[in-house]
Each structure stands twice: as structure tokens, then as C-alpha cells.
Amino acid sequence: MAKTFADMVAEGRTVAPPISIDDAKAQLAAHPETVVVDVRQEGDAKGDGIPGSVNIPLGLLAIRADTKLPEQYRDGRLQDRSVPVITTCGPGGQAALAAKTLHDMGFTNVRVLDGGTVAWKAAGNAVE
Numbered sequence: 001m002a003k004t005f006a007d008m009v010a011e012g013r014t015v016a017p018p019i020s021i022d023d024a025k026a027q028l029a030a031h032p033e034t035v036v037v038d039v040r041q042e043g044d045a046k047g048d049g050i051p052g053s054v055n056i057p058l059g060l061l062a063i064r065a066d067t068k069l070p071e072q073y074r075d076g077r078l079q080d081r082s083v084p085v086i087t088t089c090g091p092g093g094q095a096a097l098a099a100k101t102l103h104d105m106g107f108t109n110v111r112v113l114d115g116g117t118v119a120w121k122a123a124g125n126a127v128e
Contacts, residue, residue: 005093012096015103016087018114022122024086028052034084037061038095038117039098040052049118050088051128058094065105084109
């Protein structure tokens with residue numbers, strides 16, 4: 001049976017449970033090595049991202065997280081499969097797809113920011 005976007009989001013949230021805004025902020029404070037990956041297209045994330053996040057569009061994530069491709073294609077922050085990762089996007093759906101991708105690639109500590117950057121901003125947090 002073919003999957004819908006909602007099915008794929010649900011799968012992502014199963015393997016990478018959502019993390020609340022408050023818990024994400026606590027994790028970032030306690031574990032500064034946490035990588036926040038914003039998977040929106042570059043133009044959509046510009047000036048509207050979580051401070052310190054890295055923008056890697058969803059379509060490039062598997063390439064940037066690969067450990068076998070030539071170094072110029074990879075992102076060094078995503079080479080250690082045990083690094084804590086929080087994925088985000090606008091409202092959170094694409095972030096769940098990204099989390100599933102990273103999980104499938106062997107990442108062991110991935111969470112999806114509940115509500116994405118929309119919720120982050122609505123809670124009064126800074127963006128850059």
C-alpha cells in the first residue's frame with residue numbers, strides 16, 4: 001500500500017519522538033554538541049532559524065550525513081552517529097521525515113522539534 005505524507009511523518013515521529021520547545025532548550029544548554037538541523041529550503045529558513053542551527057534542505061540531508069561520499073559533500077557535524085540531533089522545519093512535518101532519514105542512516109539520538117520553528121517563534125524564542 002502506498003504511503004501518504006502523514007504516514008511518513010508518523011513513522012518519523014515513531015523512531016524520533018518529538019521534543020518540546022522547553023526540553024529542546026534544556027538539551028541545548030546541557031549538551032552544546034547537539035546539532036539542530038533545519039531542513040527547510042535555504043530561502044525559507046533565511047533569517048527565521050533557531051540560533052546556532054544548520055540549514056540543510058531535506059533533499060540534501062542524506063548526502064550531507066553520509067560517511068562514505070567525498071568529504072566536500074559531507075557535513076562534518078553529521079559524521080558521528082551518536083551526536084544528539086534535533087530536526088526542525090516550519091511546522092514540523094518535514095523535520096519528521098528528516099529524523100527518519102537520519103535514524104535509517106544509523107543516528108541513535110534524534111528528536112523532532114515539536115511544532116518546528118513556528119512553535120519556537122510562537123513561544124517567544126529568538127530566531128536568526
